[in-house]
Amino acid sequence: MTQPIDLRALDLFAFCRKSESLSGDVAVRDLPRILAETAAQAPASAPEETLAYTATGFVREEAAEPGAPVARRLFLDVTIKGRMWLDCQRCLAPYAEPIDTATRFEVVESEEAADAAPMDDDEVDVIAGSKRFSLLELIEDEVLLALPVAPKHDACPSVHESLVTGTDGEAQPEAEPEEEKRPSPFAALAGLKNKH
Ligand SMILES: [Zn+2]
Known part of the structure; x- marks a missing residue:
């Protein structure tokens, strides 16, 4: 049928x-x-x-x-x-x-x-x-x-990713957009870890 x-x-x-x-x-x-x-x-x-x-x-x-x-x-x-x-x-x-x-x-x-x-x-x-x-x-x-015109993560794992891959020396503190001053990559990583 x-x-x-x-x-x-x-x-x-x-x-x-x-x-x-x-x-x-x-x-x-x-x-x-x-x-x-x-x-x-x-x-x-x-x-x-x-x-x-x-x-x-x-x-x-x-x-x-x-x-x-x-x-x-x-x-x-x-x-x-x-x-x-x-x-x-x-x-x-x-x-x-x-x-x-x-x-x-x-x-x-x-x-x-x-x-x-x-x-x-x-x-x-x-x-x-x-x-x-x-x-x-x-x-x-x-x-x-x-599809979005500008595809993006809601919250980028960019600090973490760039440290792992080592391709980007200027990690952007995307995880904490309110923060104006740029923390050191290690401080940012510590901050990221604290969120999990
Ligand atoms: Zn992203």
Whole structure:
């Protein structure tokens, strides 16, 4: 009864019209653009990590705008949860950025229709559907869009890291941002240890 679903070639129109839904995990290694953005120093297991997704199609009978004729409009809700390894811009060490997105798309007939769609709805992104739609690419797009412009640890382990690797003689006291004067690296390390 269940047919294997090709996430790279989904009939998105039928998926939405039939109010179908899908959920599962996709491995980072199957997402080339995400793999390309993954920190070079990420753990070796990073490509094997997975992102959990849900995709839910549905139809609404409603006017595209007030006064317009009521039409059958197709929608797709997509959520993605997981994490992605990025380079911290403050201390340059890799860290796992949590990913947790929820996006509603209106699915239209063509690229032209998507381009022509009014941009006034902040809550719904308009995408062109296809009978061979790649949900994987949409998941990639969503993850990449969700990434911070300046990826950073919430609190960098930079003092500790730089002392261990010895690559940075000027340890920044990131662990204690209130402190104006720079403590000696050993004082900073002692301070860090006291916090654990
Ligand atoms: Zn950092």
